[in-house]
Amino acid sequence: MTTLDVPSGRAARIATPAPDDPRLARLSLNQRTVAGWSLREAIDGSVSAGLGAIGVWREPVAQVGLETAARWLRDSGLRVSSLCRGGFFTAPDPADRRAAHDENLRAIEEAAALGAPTLVLVPGGLPVGSRDLAGARARATEAVSLLAPVARQHGVVLGIEPMNPLFAADRGVVSTLAQALDMAELFCADEVGVVVDTFHLWWEPDVAAQLARAGAGKRIVSYQISDWITPLPADALLSRGMMGDGHIDFAAFTRAVSVAGYAGDVEVEIFNAEVWAAAGSEVVATMARRYCDLVQPWL
């Protein structure tokens, strides 16, 4: 049985939970946490570890074909906690906007086919050469408005993901949970919700109040976890850490998510070169231990 010292100031050594451990029921592996695994490997790895769910990405699904992926996932017994990802709809050019819209329509159809309750939307950054952040944000809202009725028809809730301001220029112009909720609340809760990611939101001054607001409106469609580590790695995109390796208080954050009424899966999504270099089964074992130690008790 693999063990490690949990870097949370305690001397305890935590055992890897057995696959039948009921604490794993809500734990989900976001595929990108084990970037080296194919969809087949990620499904098998999640099942072997006893996880309740998996968060899948469009690209590895496309590699095996939508129908095959959907069958594999159905047969695995895993829930699909989310499909990553749609969005990237901040371009001003009408042809680009049309192309982004069409791509998002396909993503909604895929989410429905895979049984994913939500499609994660990464809004996109400023268009090349543009400094019009307000305009980009307005276009993101407009793009969501065109997708919302389609998502509803397919039984998929669009999940707007507010992103750490670190990414405001080049990846996600929606920067706070408050702002994401302002957008989502323009629509029905069965059309548009928000993705709550600890890495993106841990610093938000009134995040507990915003989580309560999100919960009251039944807007939390995904809870994703990873840690904020320092020093920030040279590639900011790969700066997420394993829970416990950084500065986020997962007890307080998770409690706020739970008190807000969220009862869904908890998806571990880590972009990190060191995590990617490790063996997939080790990564899943580590995330299961850290989850049981730092997150699950507060759900």
Add this chain to the structure above:
Amino acid sequence: MTTLDVPSGRAARIATPAPDDPRLARLSLNQRTVAGWSLREAIDGSVSAGLGAIGVWREPVAQVGLETAARWLRDSGLRVSSLCRGGFFTAPDPADRRAAHDENLRAIEEAAALGAPTLVLVPGGLPVGSRDLAGARARATEAVSLLAPVARQHGVVLGIEPMNPLFAADRGVVSTLAQALDMAELFCADEVGVVVDTFHLWWEPDVAAQLARAGAGKRIVSYQISDWITPLPADALLSRGMMGDGHIDFAAFTRAVSVAGYAGDVEVEIFNAEVWAAAGSEVVATMARRYCDLVQPWL
């Protein structure tokens, strides 16, 4: 006369403003923008370029002695737009807190001696091993409350600097202008204000409204400018760019600062390895051009 292409989508080549150009009256060189210059060189460089003010740091002042620095600055005819920096008062240990308090008392005295209207406060990050962000923020407010009456006695306004959430863990736990104002408004406007820095705040969803709030309360004690560039340099601390090299809309931001009633100096503060490697006089010339092109017209 040095010229360069201004990277703001226009073909115009902008001439370096002459030292008697009235547009430079409110422009201030923050010393750290030309990290290689001593205080003497920074004063001389600012005077030669025709700037109206200089923002000084405690360390180079200490190198020549407070009295000498104060005399040089008085004799130069430059305004001292700010003294950088106090703060770093998030430690929980009583002895550490006392030491930080005493250090800030000295910084207030220095600001008064140098004729700086404001002492810039960088709150500090999470204490080592701590994940209690709310606690660190509360201790920052408490520390300010102990300093405010002293600052007032010295005719120095404390300037709380909200910092990009990029730095929430390791440098500045106050993350938005809204949050900084919540803190500052606990005190009188002649005791505590806020430092408005484009790099830190450009992404804040309701920044225009918060600037209006800050202006209405006469809380803006410093306007600092630098750009947000991508890709983020490997060392996040050195990720500020020259105005025009990044994604910030200086026209919109500056207009909001100006409409809010701010009539003080505009301090260029850039931490960037490439800028630091360039000749000081070139850096000052470039910042003067960019300021006249991108910022000054909107004041």
